[in-house]
Amino acid sequence: MSDVVEVSFTVNGVARSVSVEPRKTLADVLREDLGLTGTHLGCEHGVCGACTVLVNGSSARSCLMLGVQAHGAEITTIEGLSVDGELNTLQQAMWESHGFQCGFCTPGFLMQITALLAEEPNPTEAQVREVLSGNLCRCTGYQTIVEGALRAAASARSATATVRGSDLAPKEPA
Amino acid sequence: MAQVMAQRFTGTPVKRAEDPRILTGRGRYVDDVTFPGMVHAAFVRSPLAHARVVSVDTSAAKAAPGVLAVYTGPEMEALIEPGPYGMAAMMNIWPPAHSLLATDKVRLVGDLVALVVAETRYLAEDAAELVEVEYDPLPAVMTAAQALDPESPLIFEDLGSNVLAGPKVTTYGDVDRVFARADRVVRATISQHRHQNVPMETRGAVVDYRKDSGEVEIWSANQGVALVATVLSARLGIPREKVRARAADVGGSFGLKIGAQREEVAIAAASRDLGRPVKWIEDRHEHLMAAGHAREETLEVEAAVTNDGDILGLKVGIVVDAGAYPGLGGMVTNIIEGMVPGPYKIDALSFSSTSVVTNKATYVAYRGPWAAETFVRERLVDLVARELGKDPLEIRRRNLARREDNRQMVTGRSLAGITAYESLEEVLGRIDLPAFRARQETARNEGRYLGFGVATYIEPAPGTRANGPLGAEQMRMELAEDGTVLVYTAQMPHGQSHETTLAQVVADNMGVPFEGVRILYGDSAVSPPGLTGGSRSATMAGGAALTTARLLRDKVLDVAAHLLEASRDDLRIENGSVLVAGVPARAMTLAEVVGALRQPGRLPEDVDTELKVENVYDGGTGGWSGGTHCAIVEVDLETGLVRIERYLVVEDCGEVINPAIVDGQIRGGVAQGIGAVLLERSAYDAEGNYLSSTFMDYLLPTSMEIPSIEVVHLEPVPLDPVVNFRGVGEGGMICTPAAVCNAIEDALAPFGVRVLEQHLPPARILELVGVIEPE
Numbered sequence: 001m002s003d004v005v006e007v008s009f010t011v012n013g014v015a016r017s018v019s020v021e022p023r024k025t026l027a028d029v030l031r032e033d034l035g036l037t038g039t040h041l042g043c044e045h046g047v048c049g050a051c052t053v054l055v056n057g058s059s060a061r062s063c064l065m066l067g068v069q070a071h072g073a074e075i076t077t078i079e080g081l082s083v084d085g086e087l088n089t090l091q092q093a094m095w096e097s098h099g100f101q102c103g104f105c106t107p108g109f110l111m112q113i114t115a116l117l118a119e120e121p122n123p124t125e126a127q128v129r130e131v132l133s134g135n136l137c138r139c140t141g142y143q144t145i146v147e148g149a150l151r152a153a154a155s156a157r158s159a160t161a162t163v164r165g166s167d168l169a170p171k172e173p174a
Numbered sequence: 175m176a177q178v179m180a181q182r183f184t185g186t187p188v189k190r191a192e193d194p195r196i197l198t199g200r201g202r203y204v205d206d207v208t209f210p211g212m213v214h215a216a217f218v219r220s221p222l223a224h225a226r227v228v229s230v231d232t233s234a235a236k237a238a239p240g241v242l243a244v245y246t247g248p249e250m251e252a253l254i255e256p257g258p259y260g261m262a263a264m265m266n267i268w269p270p271a272h273s274l275l276a277t278d279k280v281r282l283v284g285d286l287v288a289l290v291v292a293e294t295r296y297l298a299e300d301a302a303e304l305v306e307v308e309y310d311p312l313p314a315v316m317t318a319a320q321a322l323d324p325e326s327p328l329i330f331e332d333l334g335s336n337v338l339a340g341p342k343v344t345t346y347g348d349v350d351r352v353f354a355r356a357d358r359v360v361r362a363t364i365s366q367h368r369h370q371n372v373p374m375e376t377r378g379a380v381v382d383y384r385k386d387s388g389e390v391e392i393w394s395a396n397q398g399v400a401l402v403a404t405v406l407s408a409r410l411g412i413p414r415e416k417v418r419a420r421a422a423d424v425g426g427s428f429g430l431k432i433g434a435q436r437e438e439v440a441i442a443a444a445s446r447d448l449g450r451p452v453k454w455i456e457d458r459h460e461h462l463m464a465a466g467h468a469r470e471e472t473l474e475v476e477a478a479v480t481n482d483g484d485i486l487g488l489k490v491g492i493v494v495d496a497g498a499y500p501g502l503g504g505m506v507t508n509i510i511e512g513m514v515p516g517p518y519k520i521d522a523l524s525f526s527s528t529s530v531v532t533n534k535a536t537y538v539a540y541r542g543p544w545a546a547e548t549f550v551r552e553r554l555v556d557l558v559a560r561e562l563g564k565d566p567l568e569i570r571r572r573n574l575a576r577r578e579d580n581r582q583m584v585t586g587r588s589l590a591g592i593t594a595y596e597s598l599e600e601v602l603g604r605i606d607l608p609a610f611r612a613r614q615e616t617a618r619n620e621g622r623y624l625g626f627g628v629a630t631y632i633e634p635a636p637g638t639r640a641n642g643p644l645g646a647e648q649m650r651m652e653l654a655e656d657g658t659v660l661v662y663t664a665q666m667p668h669g670q671s672h673e674t675t676l677a678q679v680v681a682d683n684m685g686v687p688f689e690g691v692r693i694l695y696g697d698s699a700v701s702p703p704g705l706t707g708g709s710r711s712a713t714m715a716g717g718a719a720l721t722t723a724r725l726l727r728d729k730v731l732d733v734a735a736h737l738l739e740a741s742r743d744d745l746r747i748e749n750g751s752v753l754v755a756g757v758p759a760r761a762m763t764l765a766e767v768v769g770a771l772r773q774p775g776r777l778p779e780d781v782d783t784e785l786k787v788e789n790v791y792d793g794g795t796g797g798w799s800g801g802t803h804c805a806i807v808e809v810d811l812e813t814g815l816v817r818i819e820r821y822l823v824v825e826d827c828g829e830v831i832n833p834a835i836v837d838g839q840i841r842g843g844v845a846q847g848i849g850a851v852l853l854e855r856s857a858y859d860a861e862g863n864y865l866s867s868t869f870m871d872y873l874l875p876t877s878m879e880i881p882s883i884e885v886v887h888l889e890p891v892p893l894d895p896v897v898n899f900r901g902v903g904e905g906g907m908i909c910t911p912a913a914v915c916n917a918i919e920d921a922l923a924p925f926g927v928r929v930l931e932q933h934l935p936p937a938r939i940l941e942l943v944g945v946i947e948p949e
Contacts, residue, residue, distance in 0.1 A: 023296065037206040038199015040425070042374045043458040047869035050374060078199035091197040095189050098834040101842065102669030103196035104203065104374040104425025129877040136869070138374050138426050139669045140838055141845030142877040 007071045011036070012080030020067045026060075027051045029067035030077060038078040038107050042136065049135035052108035053077050059115040078107040081114065089159065090114060093152035094145070101139035108135045113149045123153060183678035183688050187834035191673040191693070195423075202422035204378045207393045209451035212380065213242055215441045216298035217454075218288035218305045219464065220280035223314035223533035223862020224329065227276050230288055231306035238304055240297035242448055245289040245440070247277035253443040255411045260435040261539060262500040263405045270330035270338075270500060270531070274409075274436050274443075280309070281329055281498040282533050283864045284464030289440050291452055314533045314862035318472065318493045321530035329498065329531045338496050339504035340528035344511060346584040347522030352487035356478035360558045364550045366911075367933040368470040368495070368856040369849075370462070371540045372874060373668075375425020377465055378455035379438040383446040390446070391418045394438055396431045398666045398705030403698040405434035406442055419698040424668035428846070429539030429707060430466055431668070463867045466538030467856045469932075470495035473550045478522075479558050483569045487522030488554075490514055492546065494529040496537040503537030504529045509544035515583045516551050517594035517632045517800065518573045523584050533862045539707070541843060542633070542908035549932060552629035552912035556919060557928065566916070567607075570598055570630060577891065588638040590797070591891045593826040594630050597802040600824040600888060601628060605804060618924060623809045624819070625921025629912035632800035635709035635827065635901030638893070639796050646793070647714035648702035649722045651680070652786040653730070657750055657764030659684055659691045659723070664704020665715045666696055670839070670903065672711060675831045676719045679899075683723035685747030686764065709799065709901025716831060717897035718791035725787045730767060733785070736777050737770050738762060795894035799905055801825035803844070803913035809921045811943055814936025816852055816918060818881045823909075826888040828900035833887070836902050841883045843906020849875040850907075851914045855933050 004019040011034060018033045025044075030036045030053070039062055042050035046064040053062045054076035081088050087095065090113060100106045109132065116123060116131045123131075128149045129142070137145060195201050232244040245253075251273050258268045275286045288305050292298035315326050321336040329336055353359065379394035390412065396402050402419035410417075424431065434442070441452040456465065476489040492510060496503020507527035515523060542548075555573070559566040574595045575581045581589045607626070614624045650662040661680055665672050677691035684691070695701055727747055734752040735742040744755040752767060754760045762770075770776050771783045806820040823840055830836050853873040857865040866872040892898045911932050918939070919929040925943045940946045 021296070031205075036199070037203075038201075040203070040375070041205070042376075043869050045458065045868055045870075048374065048458075078197075082198050087194065087197060094197055095193045098187065098190065098838055100193070100196060101671065101838055102374065102426040103192065103201050103423060106196055107199055110197070133876040133878045136374065136874050136876065138372055138428075138846070138874065139842045141841035141880045141883060143841055143880070143882050144834075144838060146877060 005068050007068050009070050009072060010074045012076055018067070022066065022068050024067050025063055026065040026067045026070050027062035030062060036077050036079050040104055040107055042104065047136070048105070049108040049112060050105050052111040052135065054111055054115060057118065059112050076111070078110055081110060089156050090117070090152040093155055094148035097144050097148035097151050099144045099148035105135060105137045109137065109145055113152065116149070117153055117156065121153060121156060125150060182682060184682045184831055185829070186832070188674055188678055188688060188832055190671050191677055192671060203375055203425050204380065204393055204395045204421070205455045207380050209380060209382045212451040212453055213291050213293055213448070214295040214298045215444065215452050215454040216290050216295065216302040217286055217437065218290065218302045218307065219460065220276065220283060220285040220287055222280060222309050222311055223283050223316070224281060224312040224327070225309035226279050226312065227287065228308040228310050232288060234304040234306070235290055235301040238297070238301040240293035241301045242291045242450070243444060244301065244305065245275065245444065247273050247275040247287070250275045250289065250440060250443060251277060253447055254409050254439060257408055258500060259405060259409070259433065259439060261432040261502055263408070263433050264401055265505055267500040267504065269332045271332055272330070272499060274440055282464065282535055283862055284460065284535065285498070286436055286440070289444060291444050291448060316532060316534065316858060316860060316862055318495045318530050318532065321532050329533060333531065336531045338500070338529045338531050339507070341526055343524065343526040345524045347487065349487055349489065349522040349524045352522040353478045356486055357481040358479055360477045360479055360554070360561050361475070362554060362557055362930055363472065363474050364553050365472045365931050366469045366546055366549060367931065368467050368534070369854040370467045370856050371428040371430040371538065372872070373426030373428060373430060376456035376458060376461040377431060377435065377437065379441060380451060380453040381442040381445040382451040383442065383449070385449050388412065389416045389418065390442060391420065392434070392438065392442060393420045394434070395424045395427070396421050396433070396666060397427050397668060397707055399696055399698040399701060400703035401433040401705060406439060409434065409439045410442055410446065417698065421666060421696040424666070427668045428541045429543060432539065458869065459867045462872050463864045464535055466501060467497060467535040468538055468540035468543065470537070471546045473546060475550055475554055477554055477558055479562070481562065483558070483562055483564050483572050485518060485520055485558060485573045488514065488520055489524045490550070491526045494537065495532050495534065496529045497532060497534045499536040501536040502539045502543055506543050510547045512585045512587060513544055514547040514551060515585060516548065517575055517589065517592050517630060518551070519575050519579070519581065520584055534858060535856070541846060542904035545908040548629065548631040548908050549912045553915060553929065556916050567602065567628065574598065574630065590638050591893045592632055592798050592800060593888050593891060594632055594800050594802070596888055597800065597824040597826060598628065598630055600886060601802045601804045601822060604822060604886070610806065623811060623921040625807045625809065625917040625919070627913050627916025627918070627920055628802055628804045629909050629916060630802045631905065631909045632798045633709060633905050633908060635799040636713050636793050636796045637798065639793070647704060647718040647791045649718035649791065650702060650786065650788050651722045651726045653726070653764055653768050655765065655768055657690065657768060659686055659726070661691060661693050661719065662701055663693055663695050663715055664702040665706045665711050667706060670706060670711060671832070671835045672715065675835060676715060678831055679716055679719040680723045683720050684727050686750045690750050709903040709905070712827065712831065712899040712901045713796060713897060714791060714793060716899040717794060718789060720897055721791050722787055722789040725789055726785065729782065729785055729787065730764065733771065733777065733781060733783060734762060734767055736781055737767065794897045797828060797893045797898065797900050799827040799900045799902055801905065801909065803909045805913045805917040807914065807917040807921055809918060809939060811945060814939040816934065816939065818848065821881050822884045822886070823906070824886045824888060825902070825905065826890060827902040828890045829898040830887060831899055837885045839902045840885050840906040843904065844883050844910045845875055845880045846907045847910020848880060848914060851911050851932055851934055852879065853935065
């Protein structure tokens with residue numbers, strides 16, 4: 001058997017160390033060594049995007065990356081999106097938009113949209129469609145996923161507005 | 175007369191019950207299932223389309239690190255009982271006889287030659303590369319014409335030819351008379367190309383054979399666990415009761431994942447042989463190459479028409495390229511034959527069909543497997559219009575049957591309740607066609623080519639009662655201790671959202687909250703036998719849910735009448751509680767009802783206190799789904815690219831359970847239809863090498879190619895006194911290729927183009943208009 005290498009990284013905010021073969025993909029490390037099966041493999045050649053995760057905040061195809069290449073990185077997977085067990089803004093928006101059907105492509109879309117909205121909180125439909133053109137879905141025809149992304153952006157904006165509004169309100173004495 | 179229920183959920187876009195787990199990465203797809211001590215399988219597959227297997231040397235592979243076993247064809251045959259797999263098993267197609275792994279020959283690129291089992295998938299794939307196979311190549315039979323040539327080599331010796339089914343000729347009505355009466359006969363040869371389902375999750379299974387009990391548990395990606403268990407039991411030669419087939423989340427299928435397939439039986443045999451759980455997850459290369467292909471058909475059609483535009487009769491001859499192993503290819507012609515007249519007043523049909531075997535991937539069911547009937551008919555209507563110099567819409571208006579005609583299709587199916595004509599009118603009410611024609615004319619003068627196309631179809635979803643007996647749908651329902659309604663369905667959802675739609679129907683008809691219903695499926699030990707497919711679930715499972723919930727409600731009310739000492743007629747169930755009319759204080763929750771039944775002596779002995787119902791729903795009157803699709807396209811003659819400017823669906827699927835889910839089904843089907851026309855093709859070269867085994871070669875539509883799709887629902891025509899939900903899974907895919915091709919032909923009308931094929935990628939568009947020379 002091949003030698004194994006010790007790899008350390010942060011996954012969904014938690015420091016993790018695993019001993020893996022150098023040839024093992026990041027996707028397989030996440031799924032098999034860390035039990036994070038929310039990341040899916042749809043093609044294993046970097047086209048379908050189902051395996052997309054965030055590596056240091058940027059979207060990456062975990063099927064095209066080796067686990068050892070992620071040493072020292074901050075990784076976010078679909079399991080890291082919800083906050084205190086509650087769906088986050090994007091997940092809520094997708095639920096309301098009936099974004100997905102079979103759900104297999106879902107992790108990749110959610111991570112890709114997360115990366116998009118971090119960079120561009122106010123995307124146009126054309127921008128969303130272009131960014132999502134690297135993720136394949138066979139069930140939906142994409143329309144509800146695009147709607148969900150735009151809904152998430154709108155709802156994040158209105159949440160921000162609410163926070164700003166309350167910031168201006170007089171503070172109750174402690 | 176059915177009791178009218180207070181409806182709070184049915185008909186509304188209730189958010190999906192599936193989504194909280196899907197959106198958080200907590201789904202359980204087959205590759206997420208693990209067993210202690212599990213090992214991994216990889217297959218050695220044929221690089222040749224047709225060859226004799228001379229020898230298989232597994233010694234190096236067996237000696238490789240982590241390898242537990244390597245099985246050749248003869249070794250595998252010793253572990254199993256010969257017989258059909260997958261869909262061929264469902265239809266009991268045997269002969270042609272064949273082995274699981276190749277014993278004597280291989281019949282397609284990707285055919286199974288050997289199985290390697292190792293500690294990890296990486297090690298299994300390493301070892302698979304070490305298996306040495308010597309082949310003696312045979313000429314490959316790569317086209318239907320080659321298959322029909324008696325000089326071609328036989329793919330299955332026991333068939334005696336390469337013809338799997340037919341030739342079969344059937345006539346309906348007086349074909350000779352209508353052709354004699356016709357002013358002219360419009361002829362065309364129209365083909366559908368080979369393309370494929372491509373669910374985002376490939377096939378796969380985990381099998382755990384327990385030596386102690388002789389029981390086997392299989393988790394697989396499938397459309398129905400019962401058939402998985404049946405096939406596995408037959409091929410392993412063990413009793414059906416000892417096989418437990420399971421599935422949780424399934425990442426799409428569209429007709430592909432039926433029963434236990436060869437690979438799944440092979441790993442089950444290996445699990446029994448090794449005493450270890452074995453997992454196989456197909457990779458995308460294997461999937462595109464060998465999981466199965468669909469839709470390779472050529473149809474020669476003749477339409478007897480009058481100069482006024484009446485279509486009197488059709489002659490249709492179809493040849494299906496069924497690929498290498500038995501699947502749907504030998505049977506699909508029967509459905510195409512029954513459906514080809516569609517919603518039209520066609521009085522005579524002659525239909526001849528032949529299915530042939532070739533050295534290509536097996537023909538499988540793909541969303542609306544019989545869709546050739548709609549494609550060829552809706553293309554033909556436009557071709558008739560062009561030949562007569564008339565508007566295709568006028569030809570449709572003249573020839574579509576109206577509901578008040580009370581017609582049957584000439585093939586015998588009742589057309590009761592169809593709304594095809596209304597759907598066409600609704601489309602035309604939403605498109606300003608004169609304005610489009612003016613814009614088209616202006617654009618043409620600028621060298622831009624716009625086109626408008628429509629297509630109309632109906633789909634037996636499930637079809638009217640007059641079509642013959644339908645398979646019935648079983649369902650069980652019971653009240654859990656906490657008052658939750660447990661629903662055991664025969665459906666095996668793989669994207670259809672049954673956990674939501676069936677819960678909506680049950681909640682309304684039982685009188686409980688949506689969250690008070692749990693839909694349970696995917697376990698052959700407890701799930702009633704059945705299958706999700708054929709656009710049946712809305713009527714069959716929806717109808718079973720409605721009728722079974724009412725039976726359970728009645729049982730609860732019988733019991734509650736005693737517990738509450740009230741007249742049964744004064745009771746109703748609302749929001750999970752039994753209420754007494756006029757006495758709000760005397761309400762009982764369903765949990766309290768269940769609890770009371772556990773107390774001895776609370777009820778007279780003759781009262782049935784089992785709050786469980788087993789029911790069989792027969793489909794009632796049934797009915798058609800259908801509609802009209804409209805595409806407006808622009809064809810770029812520099813690039814050959816087709817852009818879809820607008821896509822409108824006017825649809826009738828009866829009473830809608832959840833409009834968001836229904837629209838999602840339609841849009842997904844339309845996207846697959848657009849992909850089929852503009853992008854997708856399962857391509858082989860003349861030697862049988864498969865050319866489309868990656869997503870760089872087999873192009874799926876992306877968010878850039880699929881436009882926003884408008885969906886409009888017609889007011890349903892109730893046929894049944896109780897259940898008028900109708901299926902909607904397949905229609906989008908059935909109708910789209912014709913609508914898009916009709917629009918493209920309209921766009922290219924200035925060039926006299928006739929579209930006689932379904933696949934129109936940029937290169938073919940440029941060939942059709944003469945920008946580039948055909949290959």
